[in-house]
Amino acid sequence: MTIIEGKTGPWEMVIGLEVHAQVTAVSKLFSGAATTFGAEPNSQVSLVDAAMPGMLPVLNEMAVKQAVKTGLGLNARINLFSEFERKNYFYADLPQGYQISQFLYPIVGEGTIILDLADGETRDVGIERLHLEQDAGKSLHDQHPSMTYIDLNRSGVTLMEIVTKPDMRSAEEAGACLRKLRSILRYLGTCDGNMDEGSMRCDVNLSMRRPGEPYGTRTETKNVNSIRFVQQSIELEARRQVAVLEEGGTIAQETRLFDAGKGTSRSMRSKEEAHDYRYFPDPDLLPLVLDEAWVESLKKELPELPDQKMIRFISDFGLPVYDAGVLVADQETAAFYETVARGRDPKLTANWVIGDYFGAMNKSGANLGNAPVDAARLGALIDLIADDTISGRTAKEVFEEMWETGKDAAAIVEEKGLKQITDTGALETIIDQLIADNAGQVELYKGGNVKLIGWFVGQVMKATQGTANPGMVNKLLKTKLD
Amino acid sequence: MSKLTHLTMTEARDGLAKGEFSARELVQAHVEAVEACRSLNAFITETPEQALDGADASDARRRKGEAGALEGIPLAIKDLFCTFDVLTTAGSHILDGFKPQYESTVSANLWSAGAVMLGKTNLDEFAMGSSNMTSFYGGVENPWRRTGSNEPLVPGGSSGGSAAAVAARCAMGATGTDTGGSIRQPAAFCGIVGLKPTYGRCSRWGTVAFASSLDQAGPMTRSVRDAAIMLGGMAGHDAKDSTSVNTPVPDYEAAMTGDIRGLKVGIPKEYRIDGMPAEIDGVWQQGIDWLKAAGAEIVDISLPHTRYALPTYYIIAPAEASSNLARYDGVRYGLRVPGDSLDDMYEATRGEGFGAEVKRRILIGTYVLSAGYYDAYYNKARRIRTLIANDFKAAYEKVDVILTPTAPSAAFGMGDKMDDPVAMYLNDVFTVPASLAGLPGISLPAGLSGEGLPLGLQLLGQPFEEGKLLQVAEVLETAAEFKALPQIIS
Numbered sequence: 006m007t008i009i010e011g012k013t014g015p016w017e018m019v020i021g022l023e024v025h026a027q028v029t030a031v032s033k034l035f036s037g038a039a040t041t042f043g044a045e046p047n048s049q050v051s052l053v054d055a056a057m058p059g060m061l062p063v064l065n066e067m068a069v070k071q072a073v074k075t076g077l078g079l080n081a082r083i084n085l086f087s088e089f090e091r092k093n094y095f096y097a098d099l100p101q102g103y104q105i106s107q108f109l110y111p112i113v114g115e116g117t118i119i120l121d122l123a124d125g126e127t128r129d130v131g132i133e134r135l136h137l138e139q140d141a142g143k144s145l146h147d148q149h150p151s152m153t154y155i156d157l158n159r160s161g162v163t164l165m166e167i168v169t170k171p172d173m174r175s176a177e178e179a180g181a182c183l184r185k186l187r188s189i190l191r192y193l194g195t196c197d198g199n200m201d202e203g204s205m206r207c208d209v210n211l212s213m214r215r216p217g218e219p220y221g222t223r224t225e226t227k228n229v230n231s232i233r234f235v236q237q238s239i240e241l242e243a244r245r246q247v248a249v250l251e252e253g254g255t256i257a258q259e260t261r262l263f264d265a266g267k268g269t270s271r272s273m274r275s276k277e278e279a280h281d282y283r284y285f286p287d288p289d290l291l292p293l294v295l296d297e298a299w300v301e302s303l304k305k306e307l308p309e310l311p312d313q314k315m316i317r318f319i320s321d322f323g324l325p326v327y328d329a330g331v332l333v334a335d336q337e338t339a340a341f342y343e344t345v346a347r348g349r350d351p352k353l354t355a356n357w358v359i360g361d362y363f364g365a366m367n368k369s370g371a372n373l374g375n376a377p378v379d380a381a382r383l384g385a386l387i388d389l390i391a392d393d394t395i396s397g398r399t400a401k402e403v404f405e406e407m408w409e410t411g412k413d414a415a416a417i418v419e420e421k422g423l424k425q426i427t428d429t430g431a432l433e434t435i436i437d438q439l440i441a442d443n444a445g446q447v448e449l450y451k452g453g454n455v456k457l458i459g460w461f462v463g464q465v466m467k468a469t470q471g472t473a474n475p476g477m478v479n480k481l482l483k484t485k486l487d
Numbered sequence: 488m489s490k491l492t493h494l495t496m497t498e499a500r501d502g503l504a505k506g507e508f509s510a511r512e513l514v515q516a517h518v519e520a521v522e523a524c525r526s527l528n529a530f531i532t533e534t535p536e537q538a539l540d541g542a543d544a545s546d547a548r549r550r551k552g553e554a555g556a557l558e559g560i561p562l563a564i565k566d567l568f569c570t571f572d573v574l575t576t577a578g579s580h581i582l583d584g585f586k587p588q589y590e591s592t593v594s595a596n597l598w599s600a601g602a603v604m605l606g607k608t609n610l611d612e613f614a615m616g617s618s619n620m621t622s623f624y625g626g627v628e629n630p631w632r633r634t635g636s637n638e639p640l641v642p643g644g645s646s647g648g649s650a651a652a653v654a655a656r657c658a659m660g661a662t663g664t665d666t667g668g669s670i671r672q673p674a675a676f677c678g679i680v681g682l683k684p685t686y687g688r689c690s691r692w693g694t695v696a697f698a699s700s701l702d703q704a705g706p707m708t709r710s711v712r713d714a715a716i717m718l719g720g721m722a723g724h725d726a727k728d729s730t731s732v733n734t735p736v737p738d739y740e741a742a743m744t745g746d747i748r749g750l751k752v753g754i755p756k757e758y759r760i761d762g763m764p765a766e767i768d769g770v771w772q773q774g775i776d777w778l779k780a781a782g783a784e785i786v787d788i789s790l791p792h793t794r795y796a797l798p799t800y801y802i803i804a805p806a807e808a809s810s811n812l813a814r815y816d817g818v819r820y821g822l823r824v825p826g827d828s829l830d831d832m833y834e835a836t837r838g839e840g841f842g843a844e845v846k847r848r849i850l851i852g853t854y855v856l857s858a859g860y861y862d863a864y865y866n867k868a869r870r871i872r873t874l875i876a877n878d879f880k881a882a883y884e885k886v887d888v889i890l891t892p893t894a895p896s897a898a899f900g901m902g903d904k905m906d907d908p909v910a911m912y913l914n915d916v917f918t919v920p921a922s923l924a925g926l927p928g929i930s931l932p933a934g935l936s937g938e939g940l941p942l943g944l945q946l947l948g949q950p951f952e953e954g955k956l957l958q959v960a961e962v963l964e965t966a967a968e969f970k971a972l973p974q975i976i977s
Contacts, residue, residue, distance in 0.1 A: 052589060056814040058582070059569045059591060059693040061728050091810050093856070097829055102813020153829070155818065283856035285865060288699035288807055290729050 007175035008216065011247050017216045018243050019223070020173035020209065021133075022182060022235075026196040027140070027204035028071045028163035034139050035062030035105065036161050042202050046145075046156035054161040056100035061289050064089075068163040069293065070303065071195040072112050072137050075165055077304050078193045079132050081116025085295045089137075092282040098142035098155050106166075108284045111136035112293065118169070118189070119312055120181040121330050130182050131170035140164050165196065171210065171220065176236040176243075183207060183232050184334070188311050192336045200231050207235050212256065213246045221246075222256040226270060229263050238263040241270060314339055322351035331359055337373050344380040349387050357387055361401060365408050377411045378404070386414035393474055399423050425474040429481065435468050436461075436481055450486055458482060491516040492656040496560055496713035499659060503549070503559050510549070510559025514542035514603050517561040520657045521605055524975065527628045529642075529651040531566045532574045533606040541603035548601065557720045558601030563658035565649045566607035567614055568594045568704070569693040573604075577695040578612040578622040578645075581840025582821040591693025592725045593662060593704045600720035605658050608648030612842045613812065614669055614697040617914035619647025620905060621844040629677060629898045630655040630973035634939035640898040643673030643914070649707050650677035654973050660708040660717045664694060666701045667800050668894075668918025671930035674707055675893035675943025678932040678969065680960070681707045682714045683918075685950045686925035687732035690725030696811040698804035699730075701922050711931060711961040715739035718953060734951055742954030743961045748782030750959065753886035757793035758917060760895065767892045767942065770933045774890055774944045777966035778959070786886050790878040795871045796920040801912060802855050802868035803923070808845075809852025815840060847908065876924040883949050888959050891917050893930040893943035921947045929956045932969040941971070 009016040033040060036053035053060045076083050088110040091103040113135035120128045142160035144153050167186065173179050187198035187205060198205050207230070212223035226242055229235045241263075246256055258276040263269075286292075309317070311333045318329040318339075332342045332355065346354040362383060366376055386404060389395045395403060395418055406417045418424055426432055439461065440447055450457040458479070465478045491513050494502065502508055518535045538561060545559040569575050569587035576582045594604070611621040618641040619627040627647040629640040631654070642651040646663030650673035653661050663670035665683035674681025682705045689704040696702060706717035716739075724733040754775060759768070779785055817823035817836030824839050826832035841849070855864035882889065894914055904911045921928045926947055933944040944963060948956040971977075 055819055057569075057587065057589070057820070058575070058577070058585070058695045058814070059587075059691070061692050063727060063729055093810050093813060095813065095816065095830075095833055097816075097818050100814060100819060102816060103810055281858045283810070283853065283858075283861075285806060285810070285856055285861075288730075289696075 007177070009213075009243060009247055011251050013251050015216055016213045016243075016247050016250070018174055018176075018239070019171045019212045019214060019220055020175075020179050020239060021171035021223075022169045022173070022179060023208040023210065023225075024167045024183070024186060025206045025208075026075075026165045026167060026190055026198070028068050028165055029194060029196055030065065030067045030071060030163055032065055032067070033161040034065055034068050034137065034163035038161065040162050042204070044158055046154070046158060048158065050157040050160065054100065054157055056102070062105060062287070064290060064293065065163065068137060069112070069295075071163075072135060072165055073295070073300055073303055074193050074307065075167075075190065075195045076113030076116065076135055077300075077307055078189050078195075078310055079113070079116035079118055079135070079167075081132050081135065082114035083295065083300050084110065084112055084114055085297060085300070086110060087112040087136075087293045089287045089290045089293065090284045091287045092284055094280050094282060096141065097153060098144045098157070098160065100142065100157065100160055104139050104141065105287055105290070106138035107136035110292075118182060118185055120178060120185055121315075122181060123177065125326050128178060130172040130178075133168040133170050135165055135167045138164050138166055171212075171223075176239040179209065179239055180232050180236045183235060185311070188334050192308055192310050203230065206230060209235060209238055209242070211239060211242050211246070213243060213250060221250075222258050224256065224259055224261050226261045226263050227273065230265075234263065234265045237265070237268065238270060241268065245270070308336070322346065322355070324351060324355055328355045328359060341373055341380055345384045345387070349384060350391065353390070354387060357383065361404050365404070369408070377409075378407050382407060382413060389414055389418060393425060394418065395423055395425055396471070396475060399425075399471060423472055426469050426472050429477070432465070432473060432478060432481055435465055436478075436485055439464055439468070440485060447486065458486070461486070492520045494659070495710045496557075496659045496708060496716055497710065499560060500558070500716070504554070510542040510545040510603065511539065513559055514538050514561045514605075517605055517658060520655070521652070524630075524652075524655045524657050527630060527651050527655060527975070528625050529608055529627050529648040529655065529657065530563070530606045531576055531578070531609050531624045531648070534573060534604055535606075537573070538603050538605050545601055545603060555599065555601030556716065557597060560602045560659050561605050562597060562602045562717075563605050563608045563649055563652045563661035564594055565610055565646050565662050565664060567610055567664050567695045568662060569695070570594055570604065570607065573607065575607065575695070576624065577614070578610045578624060579815075579840065579842070579845070580623040580822060581815045581836070583840075585821050587693070589693060592690035592727065593694065593721045595693075596723060597662070597717075597720050602720065608646070608652055608661055610648055611645035611669075612845050613695065613808070614645040614664055614666055614702075615808070615844050615848055616644040617668065617672055617911055618899075618901075618904070619644040619673070620901065621842055623842060626901050627651050628901065630975040631678065631898060631940055632974045636938075639901045640940070641676065641901050641903075643676035643894070643898065645669040646673050646681070646707060650674055650679060650681070653677070653679050653707050653709060655975055660706055660713055662704055662721065663707045664697075664702055664704050665918075665922065666697050666703075666804060667922045668915040670705045670707060671918045671928055671943070671945055672894045672914055674930040675932070675941065675945075676898040678941030678971065678973065679707055679709055680711055680714045680929065680931045680964075681705065682718060682929045682953070682956070683922070683927060684718060684722060684953055685732075685927045687730055688722050688927070688951065688953065690723070690728045690731045692725055692727040692731075698807040699811060700807060701800075701804060711929075711957055711964045712740060712743065714929065714960075715743060715957045732951070737954055739954050739957050742958050744958060745962065745965070746782075747778065747959055747962050750783045750888070751786050751886040752778050752783045752959070753786050753788035753882050753889040755788050755790045755793065755882070755889060755891060757790050758891045760916065763892075763895055766936050767895060770942045770944060771890070771892050774933055774963060777963055778890065781962045781966065783959075788882045788886060788889070790875075790882060790920065792871060792874045792878050793920055796875055796923055797912060797916055799868045799871045799875065800915070800919045800923055801851070802864050803872060805848040805852035806856050806865050806868075807852070809849045809856065812841075812845070812849060844908075872923050875920055879921070879924045879926060879947075887949075887955060889947040891945045891947065893917060893945040897936040897938065897940035897942055917945060926950060927953050927956055929960050931960050931964055931967070933963065933967045934969065935971055939971075941969075
């Protein structure tokens with residue numbers, strides 16, 4: 006919880022999110038047209054999407070399946086009866102003059118999403134509902150000096166509107182909620198979660214109150230298209246509302262538009278200007294009635310979701326909460342980790358995956374699909390550490406080389422002669438020589454300055470170009486010096 | 488006037504099959520009849536070339552032994568059905584120049600059964616009307632005149648052009664659509680047979696929508712058997728219409744046994760309305776007597792919520808229409824009247840594109856769906872609709888079919904009732920209840936009024952029992968011996 010200290014006392018944020026998630030499906034909610042991102046304008050438009058006279062919607066079963074899976078993934082109630090209604094308003098990129106949506110009877114009811122916060126704590130955020138609806142087309146205002154162009158590719162694409170309860174109390178929590186939601190959607194394969202392509206969009210509802218007091222009047226900030234902007238817009242709106250309230254003003258219930266470029270927001274329409282959408286059940290569609298057994302079968306098909314995976318990583322691998330959280334956020338990363346960790350030290354593997362491997366990926370902009378070092382190669386490198394062929398320090402150098410050249414760890418170790426010296430005889434010779442050449446240091450050590458052992462180890466490592474096994478060197482030195 | 492145009496569809500089918508004449512000859516005769524009857528204004532678009540090409544193709548199919556159930560039969564199509572590359576107007580200015588690049592399922596079904604299109608018939612704008620007077624393309628004249636009078640009369644509506652074309656022997660049959668009586672009432676006014684099937688029997692795909700939960704396509708013909716043949720060609724499940732019902736299409740002709748002994752016919756007391764003309768009551772009694780004579784059992788029944796049907800209909804239908812017609816916005820097709828802003832363009836386009844009756848219904852529909860009025864109007868209407876459907880369900884526990892008059896009057900003069908929408912809406916008082924309940928109904932000519940105008944009787948049936956309706960209707964048809972011809976061709 007973030008408390009904002011105002012001039013007149015503390016204020017608390019109350020935040021709820023409305024997320025529009027584009028359903029991953031080959032065709033639209035009520036037509037067979039394709040949904041590929043970035044296609045030529047108006048190349049993915051069926052007669053239904055263009056609202057030609059006499060055209061009728063036919064529900065896409067895939068969209069229903071995706072919504073139910075998402076509901077199950079959010080631990081939500083699946084409504085076996087739901088209904089599509091028409092939300093009526095005029096706009097040039099809304100060909101039917103209404104959006105087919107769900108209003109009184111959404112397909113998914115209340116659920117929960119668990120936030121993993123930075124301090125290792127968790128927090129439950131309630132899901133109010135999830136419903137299916139059509140997306141609108143796109144108005145292009147920059148193609149002609151006085152005309153607007155319309156692209157209907159997006160018209161009719163399936164959206165899930167996911168509404169949370171006003172359970173968040175800070176911008177960080179809102180960010181964590183979006184990240185967690187995106188993670189769940191991606192695990193389920195029901196939405197790709199790409200906010201930069203608009204396949205996940207967010208409206209933020211925010212009000213301020215004195216801690217412990219009832220909710221204040223909220224504003225809705227529309228279409229904030231990245232997690233960073235969501236957090237920025239929350240900070241901005243919270244400050245604006247506190248300023249208004251502290252000057253004795255009241256918050257107008259309104260819809261606001263966030264300008265990410267300028268870092269400002271402005272009022273889009275007030276409550277009085279709000280549309281009367283005249284919702285009514287769409288007579289072209291029958292109520293959607295689901296079979297309980299079908300829902301159960303989908304439940305059985307669900308993949309292991311981030312929360313369950315995290316618990317398993319902690320209990321099976323003995324990983325710290327932080328490591329487990331980082332590894333499960335993304336399904337591919339988790340799978341990658343599990344592949345590498347198979348038969349290896351889980352903590353050592355986690356350190357390597359989260360540390361050097363992620364570091365190299367971030368630095369080079371690669372991803373798991375195209376990274377020059379795959380799971381098998383990373384595993385082989387970890388094996389060389391485990392069987393004392395190379396030291397951890399050497400392994401870091403080897404890894405860098407692997408990343409650059411794509412070669413196997415063993416080949417690099419061989420090529421560069423990085424194999425640890427584990428031959429006691431060879432080490433003893435070096436150590437004996439060292440003791441003979443440095444009588445003064447030996448004297449000091451024997452006189453009680455035992456910290457000098459580090460200097461001796463360093464000298465041996467230097468002499469062996471780092472290929473000596475540090476543990477063995479330590480042991481040999483001690484026997485000879487003590 | 489060629490004799491070929493006076494054949495029923497059944498007779499033409501048999502004549503074509505025996506090779507007595509070709510589809511080309513049959514269609515040619517009808518193309519000429521369409522031309523000869525232009526004064527009626529029954530057609531918005533004539534498609535003679537397409538008709539004759541279609542006839543030749545039909546003859547070729549027949550030679551190859553591939554004749555369909557409606558092979559070579561010339562039909563008129565209500566201009567509410569989208570027809571590929573042929574102007575489709577819905578009787579509205581707002582669809583100016585609209586040539587669909589698709590074919591409605593119903594018309595496509597007819598073409599694949601071998602039928603041939605003569606043209607697109609006039610209708611009330613967006614099927615909203617009971618007189619055909621609301622068409623942007625002008626009213627249609629009923630081929631019938633009162634005895635000794637030259638006053639032009641309306642053909643009824645909204646399928647007025649279709650009814651007039653069939654009555655005037657321009658087409659052997661025509662498609663209609665019925666939302667609250669738009670097939671049955673014009674059929675009654677023009678002395679022909681009109682059948683509204685069960686909601687869901689014929690696909691709505693490709694038919695311009697008026698009120699989606701009520702709209703249903705059906706045949707308009709000159710005999711009950713023709714209606715059976717044509718319905719067989721139109722009906723069927725369509726995956727593209729979610730409200731289309733997946734139940735097999737029976738052989739409707741086979742249902743017409745001529746024997747209705749023991750069948751129970753309900754007579755609803757609520758249909759005896761105040762101020763109903765005596766001759767309407769008379770024709771109804773006549774129908775009862777005919778059925779009794781044929782061995783049917785007459786049962787008095789009650790449909791207690793009947794009087795709420797008309798107001799309920801005039802809430803639900805406009806509500807759906809107000810939303811269905813939102814797509815006519817000048818953006819993608821049809822009329823666009825430019826404006827300084829998007830809103831200006833909408834206002835100019837819709838202001839000019841829609842006629843007064845359509846605007847009235849959009850306003851009513853918008854009002855009844857508005858916040859604060861929704862429960863009082865739309866929601867209450869939906870509940871009453873259920874009560875009305877329950878009335879019928881209860882009645883069908885006791886009877887097989889229900890007999891009523893089709894309309895409370897014969898055809899009226901062109902221009903009459905135009906200043907009184909409520910008087911106009913009363914035309915549908917007997918047809919609307921079955922529409923709300925989604926039930927099938929058929930109107931057939933039962934006799935002439937004192938002024939020499941056709942009067943219709945309506946039979947209502949149980950869901951998907953069109954066969955039984957046709958069976959009873961044929962018995963009435965035989966008894967009625969309706970042979971009178973409209974003045975325009977007699």
